[in-house]
Ligand SMILES: NC(=O)C1=CN([C@@H]2O[C@H](COP(=O)(O)OP(=O)(O)OC[C@H]3O[C@@H](n4cnc5c(N)ncnc54)[C@H](OP(=O)(O)O)[C@@H]3O)[C@@H](O)[C@H]2O)C=CC1
C-alpha cells in the first residue's frame with residue numbers, strides 16, 4: 477500500500493487477513509485508506525475512537541439460499557446476499573447485482589464504495605449492496621419472475637423504506653425491480669418505497685432510468701469545464717451497452733460528443749459515424765440481444781470479438797460503463813498515447829489501480845466512480861423523497877436536481893483535493909469528502 481502511516485498499514489493488513497480471497501474488496505479499501513492518510517494525520521480522533529476500524533467492517537451481512545424452478549421443471553439453488561455496510565447517515569442504499577460472478581467479496585467491495593458515493597450526494601443515505609450469483613441472461617421472463625420472487629421472499633425480512641432500500645445494478649433492471657417490488661408488497665401487505673428504479677406507474681421517479689449515464693456526463697462536463705474544455709466535437713469511447721452505457725451515450729451525444737464504441741461481454745462495436753442509439757436501445761432494452769447484431773443493420777460499422785479491445789480505438793474522452801477492472805494499465809497507456817484527455821468511470825471500479833495511476837501521472841482528467849456515477853443513487857434518493865411525499869416531480873425538475881447534485885459532487889471532490897494539496901486529484905478528493913460526513917456522524921454516535 478502506498479502510505480507510510482503505521483496505523484493504516486496495519487489496518488489494511490487486518491482487512492486482508494480477516495477477509496481472505498476477496499481481492500476486489502481489498503482493492504476498494506486500499507484505495508480509500510491511501511487517500512485518507514493526510515486526513516487521519518490531521519484528525520487523530522478518527523483512529524483513536526475506532527472510526528476507521530468500524531468503517532471497514534460491514535454492520536451486517538445477510539447470506540441466503542434462493543431456490544427456484546426453471547421452465548422445464550428442474551430445481552436450482554442460487555446464493556443471495558445483502559451487505560448492510562454502514563447506516564451512519566441514513567438507511568442502507570445500493571443496488572442488487574444478478575451475475576454469475578457474484579460472491580461475498582464483490583458485494584462487499586460494492587457496498588463499501590457505496591458508503592462514500594452516497595455521502596457525496598449530500599443526501600441522507602447509508603451504504604449497502606446485494607445480489608445473487610444468478611444469471612438472468614437466456615432465462616425466460618417466467619424464470620426471472622420465479623427467481624426474483626424467491627429472492628425477495630427471504631430478503632424482505634431485512635429491508636424496509638427506513639431500513640434498507642435496494643435498487644438495480646448489473647442484471648437487475650426495470651423487469652426485475654417490478655417482480656421484486658410485487659413480491660415485497662405481497663409479503664408485507666404494504667405499498668411503500670422499499671425499492672427504487674420502480675416503474676412510473678407504481679412509484680418510480682422520472683429520470684431514474686437515465687440518471688447514472690446522464691449524471692456521469694454532467695460530472696465529466698464539470699471536470700472538462702475546469703480546464704476550458706467540453707464534450708463539443710469530442711470523440712467518445714464507451715464500454716458496456718447496459719443501462720449506464722446507453723444513457724451515457726445519449727447525454728454525451730446531446731452535449732455535442734460523437735460516441736463511436738459500445739460493448740458487451742462478448743465484444744465491441746466501432747461505428748465511425750457515431751453510434752445509432754435507437755438501434756442499441758431496441759437490441760438491448762427490448763430484444764435482449766448481443767451487441768454484435770448491430771452490424772447487421774450497419775454493415776459499415778465494425779464488430780470485434782473481445783471487449784477489452786474497445787480502448788484501442790482513439791478517442792478524446794473515455795467512459796468505462798461495463799464492470800470492475802475492465803480497463804487495465806496497458807489500456808490506459810494506449811488511451812493516453814492516442815490523445816485521450818478525460819476518463820470518467822460509469823461502472824464501479826472499472827479502472828485497475830495501475831490504470832488510475834497512469835491517468836493521474838499523465839495529467840488525464842480522471843473522474844472516479846464514487847463521484848462520477850453517483851447520479852443513479854442520488855436520483856434513487858429523490859425517488860425515496862417523492863414516495864415519502866406521495867408526490868412526483870416532472871422530468872425537468874428531477875433533471876435539474878440531478879445536475880445540481882453532480883455539480884455539488886464535483887465541487888466537493890475538487891475542494892477536498894485542493895485542501896490537502898492534491899489539486900485535480902478527484903480520487904483523493906472524492907474519498908476524503910465522502911469519508912468526512914460519515915466519519916463525523918460515527919464519532920457523534922460513540923462506540924455503536
Ligand atoms: N444501474 C445503475 O444505476 C448503476 C450502475 N453502476 C455500475 O455500472 C456498471 C454497469 O451497470 P448497468 O449498466 O446497470 O448494468 P447492465 O446489466 O444494464 O449492463 C451491464 C453491461 O456491462 C457488460 N458487462 C457485464 N459484465 C461484464 C464483463 N465481465 N466484461 C465485459 N462487459 C461486461 C454487459 O454485457 P453482457 O450483457 O454481455 O453481460 C452489459 O453491456 C456496473 O459496474 C454497475 O455497478 C453504477 C452506478 C449506478
Ligand SMILES: O=C(O)CCC(=O)C(=O)O
Nearest residue numbers: 570571643645852853856
Ligand atoms: O440507485 C441505487 O440505490 C443503487 C445504485 C448503485 O447500485 C450504485 O450506485 O452503484
